[in-house]
Amino acid sequence: xxxxxxxxxxxxxxxxxxxxxxxxxxxxxxxxxxxxxxxxxxxxxxxxxxxxxxxxxxxxxxxxxxxxxxxxxxxxxxxxxxxxxxxxxxxxxxxxxxxxxxxxxxxxxxxxxxxxxxxxxxxxxxxxxxxxxxxxxxxxxxxxxxxxxxxxxxxxxxxxxxxxxxxxxxxxxxxxxxxxxxxxxxxxxxxxxxxxxxxxxxxxxxxxxxxxxxxxxxxxxxxxxxxxxxxxxxxxxxxxxxxxxxxxxxxxxxxxxxxxxxxxxxxxxxxxxxxxxxxxxxxxxxxxxxxxxxxxxxxxxxxxxxxxxxxxxxxxxxxxxxxxxxxxxxxxxxxxxxxxxxxxxxxxxxxxxxxxxxxxxxxxxxxxxxx
Amino acid sequence: xxxxxxxxxxxxxxxxxxxxxxxxxxxxxxxxxxxxxxxxxxxxxxxxxxxxxxxxxxxxxxxxxxxxxxxxxxxxxxxxxxxxxxxxxxxxxxxxxxxxxxxxxxxxxxxxxxxxxxxxxxxxxxxxxxxxxxxxxxxxxxxxxxxxxxxxxxxxxxxxxxxxxxxxxxxxxxxxxxxxxxxxxxxxxxxxxxxxxxxxxxxxxxxxxxxxxxxxxxxxxxxxxxxxxxxxxxxxxxxxxxxxxxxxxxxxxxxxxxxxxxxxxxxxxxxxxxxxxxxxxxxxxxxxxxxxxxxxxxxxxxxxxxxxxxxxxxxxxxxxxxxxxxxxxxxxxxxxxxxxxxxxxxxxx
Ligand SMILES: Cc1ncc(C[n+]2csc(CCOP(=O)(O)OP(=O)(O)O)c2C)c(N)n1
Ligand SMILES: [Mg+2]
Numbered sequence: 041x042x043x044x045x046x047x048x049x050x051x052x053x054x055x056x057x058x059x060x061x062x063x064x065x066x067x068x069x070x071x072x073x074x075x076x077x078x079x080x081x082x083x084x085x086x087x088x089x090x091x092x093x094x095x096x097x098x099x100x101x102x103x104x105x106x107x108x109x110x111x112x113x114x115x116x117x118x119x120x121x122x123x124x125x126x127x128x129x130x131x132x133x134x135x136x137x138x139x140x141x142x143x144x145x146x147x148x149x150x151x152x153x154x155x156x157x158x159x160x161x162x163x164x165x166x167x168x169x170x171x172x173x174x175x176x177x178x179x180x181x182x183x184x185x186x187x188x189x190x191x192x193x194x195x196x197x198x199x200x201x202x203x204x205x206x207x208x209x210x211x212x213x214x215x216x217x218x219x220x221x222x223x224x225x226x227x228x229x230x231x232x233x234x235x236x237x238x239x240x241x242x243x244x245x246x247x248x249x250x251x252x253x254x255x256x257x258x259x260x261x262x263x264x265x266x267x268x269x270x271x272x273x274x275x276x277x278x279x280x281x282x283x284x285x286x287x288x289x290x291x292x293x294x295x296x297x298x299x300x301x302x303x304x305x306x307x308x309x310x311x312x313x314x315x316x317x318x319x320x321x322x323x324x325x326x327x328x329x330x331x332x333x334x335x336x337x338x339x340x341x342x343x344x345x346x347x348x349x350x351x352x353x354x355x356x357x358x359x360x361x362x363x364x365x366x367x368x369x370x371x372x373x374x375x376x377x378x379x380x381x382x383x384x385x386x387x388x389x390x391x392x393x394x395x396x397x398x399x400x401x402x403x404x405x406x407x408x409x410x411x
Numbered sequence: 412x413x414x415x416x417x418x419x420x421x422x423x424x425x426x427x428x429x430x431x432x433x434x435x436x437x438x439x440x441x442x443x444x445x446x447x448x449x450x451x452x453x454x455x456x457x458x459x460x461x462x463x464x465x466x467x468x469x470x471x472x473x474x475x476x477x478x479x480x481x482x483x484x485x486x487x488x489x490x491x492x493x494x495x496x497x498x499x500x501x502x503x504x505x506x507x508x509x510x511x512x513x514x515x516x517x518x519x520x521x522x523x524x525x526x527x528x529x530x531x532x533x534x535x536x537x538x539x540x541x542x543x544x545x546x547x548x549x550x551x552x553x554x555x556x557x558x559x560x561x562x563x564x565x566x567x568x569x570x571x572x573x574x575x576x577x578x579x580x581x582x583x584x585x586x587x588x589x590x591x592x593x594x595x596x597x598x599x600x601x602x603x604x605x606x607x608x609x610x611x612x613x614x615x616x617x618x619x620x621x622x623x624x625x626x627x628x629x630x631x632x633x634x635x636x637x638x639x640x641x642x643x644x645x646x647x648x649x650x651x652x653x654x655x656x657x658x659x660x661x662x663x664x665x666x667x668x669x670x671x672x673x674x675x676x677x678x679x680x681x682x683x684x685x686x687x688x689x690x691x692x693x694x695x696x697x698x699x700x701x702x703x704x705x706x707x708x709x710x711x712x713x714x715x716x717x718x719x720x721x722x723x724x725x726x727x728x729x730x731x732x733x734x735x736x737x738x739x740x741x742x743x744x745x746x747x748x749x750x751x752x753x754x755x756x757x758x759x760x
Contacts, residue, residue: 156523159519159520166523173524174520178507178511183480185484185487185508185512187477187484188481189485189488190484195440195466215476218477219477387520387521388517389559390525391581393674401523402523
């Protein structure tokens, strides 16, 4: 609970072991669905890299492989209309939030069928029907926006929670610190999710971030609840988020209820380079291999088999589906049209004046309305 | 009460606009430093906390990036924030939020997320505040597509334009002036005789509960035959002062208040230049890549053949704002400079 001054009184760290094993409450159908989603992200990203190398995707492109359990595990603990917002490494969040992979791939191909009609690209994926408020490519810049989403929830007295994802590199941006302070003084329903993959580009967290060995102090400084979990383990992520999201969620009509903001340090690893052009001189092959031995998808598959939630055949089938979906998304993107030149002047203003034009909503939006 | 009898200060007009709009739409809230308990650093929001309570009139810590970005996020979520900067000089620490996120969100989301937000506050030299506190941001920000930029020149304009800004579905940068907030306190004495006849005071809510001044429609404040002066905001008053002085010398200028630089009503400007064949643009920001340069260029593009001389720009000098009263005066646009410019451009030296 919070005191009159908005200070959270409970700030002690919760580690993996401390959470009720909520994941065991999930039935086999849902567990397989989440594993399937992680596999989809993996296979989708493999195709993304391939398409990038073939010159079909341009610009900067950041691959989510290795971090799949973070997006899928945390989003599994939310309700579909809880707003989420993230940085530029956003393909995983979009897919975890149910964006059709075809619209996601088409966006990266710069096609009119993309989620933003080819105007946003890999780093700026938005999905309004699924309450994803974007990928944002200025490091830390999404944090104040996330606080704004939480302010909206608070203002409208809704029973929702905002998940605001950021990289460990964003811990050193002023925008993040101002956001933590505002969230704390107003007790807003927001969770800052640090996807701590231990590097920001080539800078290891120890080299760039004070108190890297104990990030809880960042939360304590603002009187915000701290938690941490193993981001390579779906179960650990889900258990942690189920607990923290439920605690933060206010009850309808009572914006003072709920335990207020939290800061969750999700320790994870990216198996690929920072972006598609990274020679990776800053880390050893052994380190990467060691982390790959802990692969979140293999771990979850083994758990499901061991606990009798799925058979090996079912798991192979899930992976097969993921591969097919990924291939289909590339085919769809390839076959889609590029935007007409008219699109250059649409979506500049919502009430256009000369020389601007009114645009059609993206196909993704129109499909969502038809449903 | 007739309009002429209304004595309403610029700051009161701003407040009236916000209060009327907030009463109309619960999604609107005002947020900024000292807007609530302190009653506004410049008393613009005086009494609004009592009217609307702390949920809708919200004091923030000194975190421009934080609360400007919060506003953008809240606008994406469906609210309609008014974000007050104590001064536009302080918005620079929030640049990423106000010029990256607010005006480009609609575009980069392919039309999914609009940002109906108003950023407002004091712009321009406050009087011997030195360079960090004397920013004129219009030229710098007018460059960015996706935002609107309004600069009111009288209490009437302040109310009508701010109400329009609040109802607009796109981000509006609303540039007030500390030096004008008290204008109107002494009635007509604060204003040029060209603004007499009640033109400077807005109607009260009882007189007109829907008093809106549309964006992108310049105001022809004074008609004249000999030279066009184009400006907006506080320099309008210098231009009118110059007009009175020039009239005594037999030079009859036409004065245009752009009201909004984005969108810019170039048609009204060009129409006037076609008539007078001469033009002076008065802009209180720096000359390099400025509003004044842009307007001059657009005139050349559309009415080159109608001009009998080049366009002359009256702007801030291209230096940081000095503290010294004498130097500051020398740096800012004022009536004397405008008079000289009109004489020079019309070959009346
Ligand atoms: C303000 C800003 N500075 C620099 C960059 C360039 N840049 C993009 S990503 C990045 C590293 C960020 O690392 P982290 O936050 O840990 O996220 P990760 O890439 O690990 O997901 C940098 C320096 C940027 N996009 N924005
Ligand atoms: Mg990182």
